[in-house]
Amino acid sequence: MDNLTLAGQINYKKITDGEPIYQEFQKMSKEPMKYNTDLLMKILSDNKDTEYGKKYHFADIHSIEEFQEKVPVSRYDDYVDYILRETEGNEKHLLCAYDVTHYNKSSGTMGNPKRLPMSDKAIEIFGKYNNGYMNALLADKLGIDWINGKCMSITESASYINTLKNGATYGALSVKMVLNFREYLSLLFTSPDEATFPKSGVNTRYLHARFGLMDKDITNAGASFYSFYLELLRYIESKWELLVKDIELGTIDESIQMPDEVRESLIKKLQPMPERAAELRVIFEQGFEEPFVPKVWPKLKFLAGVGTGSFKVYGDKIKSLYTGDGVRQYKTGLSASEGIFSVPFDLDCEDSTFIPDSMFYEFLPLDAGDDFSKIVTLDKVEVGKDYEIITTNLSGFYRYRMRDAVRITGKYNELPTLQFLYRIDQTVSIMGEKSTEVAIRTAAENTAKELGFELIDFSMYPDLDARPVRYLYFMELGKIPDGLKAKEIRYVLEKKLAEANPSMGAKVAAGICGATKLNIVEPETYMLYRDLMVAKGTASGQVKPVSIITNELQRKFFFGLTEYGVELVK
Numbered sequence: 001m002d003n004l005t006l007a008g009q010i011n012y013k014k015i016t017d018g019e020p021i022y023q024e025f026q027k028m029s030k031e032p033m034k035y036n037t038d039l040l041m042k043i044l045s046d047n048k049d050t051e052y053g054k055k056y057h058f059a060d061i062h063s064i065e066e067f068q069e070k071v072p073v074s075r076y077d078d079y080v081d082y083i084l085r086e087t088e089g090n091e092k093h094l095l096c097a098y099d100v101t102h103y104n105k106s107s108g109t110m111g112n113p114k115r116l117p118m119s120d121k122a123i124e125i126f127g128k129y130n131n132g133y134m135n136a137l138l139a140d141k142l143g144i145d146w147i148n149g150k151c152m153s154i155t156e157s158a159s160y161i162n163t164l165k166n167g168a169t170y171g172a173l174s175v176k177m178v179l180n181f182r183e184y185l186s187l188l189f190t191s192p193d194e195a196t197f198p199k200s201g202v203n204t205r206y207l208h209a210r211f212g213l214m215d216k217d218i219t220n221a222g223a224s225f226y227s228f229y230l231e232l233l234r235y236i237e238s239k240w241e242l243l244v245k246d247i248e249l250g251t252i253d254e255s256i257q258m259p260d261e262v263r264e265s266l267i268k269k270l271q272p273m274p275e276r277a278a279e280l281r282v283i284f285e286q287g288f289e290e291p292f293v294p295k296v297w298p299k300l301k302f303l304a305g306v307g308t309g310s311f312k313v314y315g316d317k318i319k320s321l322y323t324g325d326g327v328r329q330y331k332t333g334l335s336a337s338e339g340i341f342s343v344p345f346d347l348d349c350e351d352s353t354f355i356p357d358s359m360f361y362e363f364l365p366l367d368a369g370d371d372f373s374k375i376v377t378l379d380k381v382e383v384g385k386d387y388e389i390i391t392t393n394l395s396g397f398y399r400y401r402m403r404d405a406v407r408i409t410g411k412y413n414e415l416p417t418l419q420f421l422y423r424i425d426q427t428v429s430i431m432g433e434k435s436t437e438v439a440i441r442t443a444a445e446n447t448a449k450e451l452g453f454e455l456i457d458f459s460m461y462p463d464l465d466a467r468p469v470r471y472l473y474f475m476e477l478g479k480i481p482d483g484l485k486a487k488e489i490r491y492v493l494e495k496k497l498a499e500a501n502p503s504m505g506a507k508v509a510a511g512i513c514g515a516t517k518l519n520i521v522e523p524e525t526y527m528l529y530r531d532l533m534v535a536k537g538t539a540s541g542q543v544k545p546v547s548i549i550t551n552e553l554q555r556k557f558f559f560g561l562t563e564y565g566v567e568l569v570k
Contacts, residue, residue: 003148004147004148005148005149006187007147007148007149007150007151007187007188008147008148010184010187010188011135011144011146011147011148011188012144012147014131014132014135015135015136015138015139015144015147017132017135018131018132018133018134018135018136018139019136019139021128021129021132021133021136022132022133022136022137022140025133025343025355026413028356028357028415029345029353029356029412029413029414029415030413030414031414032354032356032378032379032414032415032416033377033378033379033414035356035357036356036357036360036361036377036378037064037360039356039357039359039360040064040067040360040392041062043360043392043394044058044061044067045058046097046098047095047096047097047396049093049097050093050094050095050096050097050396051082051093051094051095052082052094052095052396052398053097056070056071056072056398057070064377067399068362068375068399071398071399072399073372073375073390073399073401074397074398074399074400074401075400075401076114076116076400079095079396079397082094082095082396083095083103083115083117086100086117086166087103087115087164087165087166087168087170088164088165088166089165089166090165090166092166094396095117095395095396095397096117096119096394096395096396098119098120098121098122098394098395099119099120100117100118100119100120100168100395100396101120101167101168101169102117102118102123102168102169102170102173102176103115103116103117103118103164103168103169103170104116104117104118104171104172104173104337105170105171105172105337106337114337115164115170116337116338116395117395117396117397118173118337118339118395119394119395119396121394121395122339122393122394122395123173123177125339125340125355125357125358125394126173126177126335126339126340127177129340129343129355129358130332130335130340133343134304134330134332134343137330137343137344137345137346137347138302138330138347141328141346141347142301142302142328142347146219146220146299146301146302147219148217148219149217149218149219149220149299150188150189150190150215150217150218150219151188151189151190151218151219151220151221151222152189152190152191152208152212152215152218152220152221152222152297153185153188153189153190153191153196153221153222153223154191154208154221154222154223154224154228154229154232155174155178155189155191155196155222155223155224155540156195156196156197156198156204156534156539156540157174157175157178157179157196157197157539157540160175160537161175161176161179171539172539172542173337174224174539174542175539178196182196182197189222190211190212190214190215190218191207191208191211191212192207192211192266192269194207194258194262194265194266195207195208195211199258199259199262200259200535201257201258201259202257202258202259202262203256203257203258205231205232205235205527206235206239206243206256207266208232209232209235209236209239209243210243210246210247210252212232213236213243213244213247213276213280213296214247214273214276216276216279216296216297216298216299217297217299218297218299218300219299219300219301220300220301220302220303220304221300221302221303221304222303222304222305223303223304223305224305224306224540224542225305225306225307225311225314225544225545226303226305226306226307226311226314226315226318226329226331227311227314227457227545228305228540229303229305229314229318230314230317230318230322231526231527231530233293233318233321233322234456235527237288237292240280240284241284242255243280244277244280244281244284245277247273247276247277247280248272248273248274248277248278249272250267250270250271250272250273251267251270252266252267252270280296283295283296288321290324291321291322291323291324292322293322293323293324293327294323294324294326294327300323300327301327301328302327302328302329302330302347303318303323303327303328303329303330304329304330304332305330305331305332306331306332307329307331307332308331308333308350308351308352308419308420309419309420309421309422310422310437310438310441310544310545310547311545312350313441313445315329315331328347328348329347329348330344330347331344331348331349331350331352332344332352333352333353333355334352334404334406334418334420336402336404338359338391338393338395338397338400338402339358339359339391339393339394339395340355340358341354341355341358341359341361341389341391342354342355342418343355345412345417350419351409351410351417351418351419352417352418352419353412353415353416353417353418354378354415354416354418356378356415358393358394359391359392359393359394360391360392360393361377361378361389361390361391362375362376362377362389362390362391362392362399363375363376363377363378363380363381363387363388363389363390364387364388364390364401365385365386365387366386366387366388366405366424367386375390378416381408381416382408383408383409383410383411383416384407384408384409385407385408386405386406386407386408386421387405387406387407387408388401388402388403388404388405388406388424389402389404389406390402403423403424403425404420404423404424405420405421405422405423405424405436406418406419406420406421407419407421421436421437421438422436422437422438423437426547426548426550428440428460428462428471428548430462430464430469430470430471430513431469431507431512431513432503432507433501433503433504433507433513434501434503435471435497435500435501435503435504436501437547437548438500439497439500439501439504440460440471440497440500440547440548441458441547442496442500443493443496443497443499443500443501444458444460444473444475444493444496446496446499446500447489447492447493447496450492450496451481451484451488451489451492452480452481452484453477453478453479453480453481453484453489454477454478454479454480455475455476455477455478456475456476456477456478456526457475457476457525457526457545458473458474458475458476458547459473459474459546459547459548459549459554459558460472460473460474460547460548460549461473461474461548461549461555461558462548462549463514463517466514466517467514468511468512468513468514469513469514470508470513470514470515470516470517471497471504471513471516471517472516472517472518472519473493473516473517473518473519474519474520474521474525474549474558474562475489475518475519475520475521476520476521476522476523476524476525476526477520486518486520486564486566487566489518489566490516490517490518490566493516493518494508494515494516497516517565517566518565518566519558519559519562519563519564519565519566520562520563520564520565520566521558521561521562521563522561522562522563525558525561526545528561529543529546529557529558530543532557546558
């Protein structure tokens with residue numbers, strides 16, 4: 001193609017490389033069980049000589065039924081000894097015959113971080129679908145007139161990649177993959193290296209916003225989670241005067257935190273842009289009653305990142321407050337440290353669909369408890385039913401309980417479609433009520449909707465020290481209607497919680513559980529929490545919303561930033 005920018009050339013190659021992947025996926029979607037079974041048989045054949053494969057007689061398995069008879073359902077603890085022998089003792093191919101050169105560091109929400117092996121084959125599948133497939137789908141749905149523009153990427157790689165004793169890397173896969181392409185990032189992204197690989201003390205939010213606003217011709221944006229977009233757009237709304245002044249003068253305001261050497265490096269990259277600043281000033285002085293994104297970036301076509309499950313609310317707010325309907329949303333499917341499970345099949349889609357050649361899938365109905373006789377395969381799941389995913393992946397986990405709950409929502413050709421529900425281990429039960437993350441979030445969101453206030457974010461703490469025990473919500477509020485009192489929010493929240501989980505509502509009514517307490521936290525609390533976790537070494541792409549407070553660090557943080565609390569008011 002003629003007249004392509006450097007970004008255009010790279011994006012066009014991604015599309016052409018991704019087209020065969022996209023077409024092959026359409027083919028697999030019509031016979032998914034055939035491809036998924038073939039993958040299982042290949043995994044078993046390739047891994048029959050590993051220590052794990054010999055223990056469970058992979059060589060003698062020739063059907064799914066035999067696989068389920070011979071190989072037990074497993075959890076992470078079943079693999080710890082093998083992983084330690086490989087990473088600390090330098091033994092090889094105990095679990096997986098494929099080369100394992102990287103171990104994912106889990107986010108550690110439920111305890112100490114784990115070492116989750118990721119084979120080179122699994123990393124290849126990640127790239128295949130998060131790059132090739134994605135770009136081909138975007139070209140199919142949007143055309144290719146967006147490819148010449150840069151991406152406003154909010155990706156950050158502040159955490160470290162360590163090297164284990166056996167020479168494998170250990171850390172967040174997202175960080176490793178970004179590091180591999182560091183020298184090319186300036187060709188594709190607006191944010192400078194100082195924001196993507198920030199040193200301690202750098203205000204990256206300012207840098208992403210500042211450099212993004214400088215480029216009127218941005219055509220797309222990328223972030224790990226949609227919550228990052230919302231956070232950045234709110235920052236622009238509140239700090240636009242400072243940002244525009246700095247763009248006009250080619251300076252960095254002294255109030256912006258960063259080390260001196262970083263400031264000096266950035267100043268060399270900046271020039272005064274009075275014309276762009278004048279455009280932006282006119283736009284922002286019009287106010288924020290209407291979405292400003294289409295005015296600031298008229299060529300912006302789509303956002304990409306995790307925008308389903310608990311992140312759906314952020315995508316909805318972005319559309320209603322900042323982008324309108326003209327900017328499409330590519331909502332990546334379900335992926336984890338164990339592999340990539342699903343991809344979207346359209347834009348603006350809450351559902352995704354399983355990838356037949358990524359891993360072998362089994363499903364345990366959530367109402368089955370630990371009755372493994374009720375496990376079904378991809379072709380036997382029922383639409384509308386909820387399951388725990390059990391995976392056999394490309395990295396040495398076999399019939400592994402993910403502890404992720406999904407709902408089967410329909411079909412794309414013959415492939416089941418899904419929505420992620422919640423982490424099963426994050427179900428709260430202080431008196432047998434079993435509140436899911438979905439119920440806890442639904443109560444908060446429906447409270448905001450009924451009362452008409454802006455809910456920036458929320459968390460819930462199961463307060464076992466209270467008598468009787470109770471739920472304690474933390475809320476950061478944005479715009480609120482005149483005259484709305486915190487006690488009214490608490491009252492409606494209690495009602496919405498009872499609707500979302502009638503069992504909890506009944507226990508509060510009976511006095512078995514105490515009335516819910518509401519704590520209002522200080523402005524920008526959730527921004528500060530993310531900054532704190534990144535400063536402590538967590539990759540920004542692993543800092544997920546804290547729907548349920550599960551550890552002492554989180555508890556101390558949110559109690560420390562509480563402005564005031566509201567008990568039951570009659």
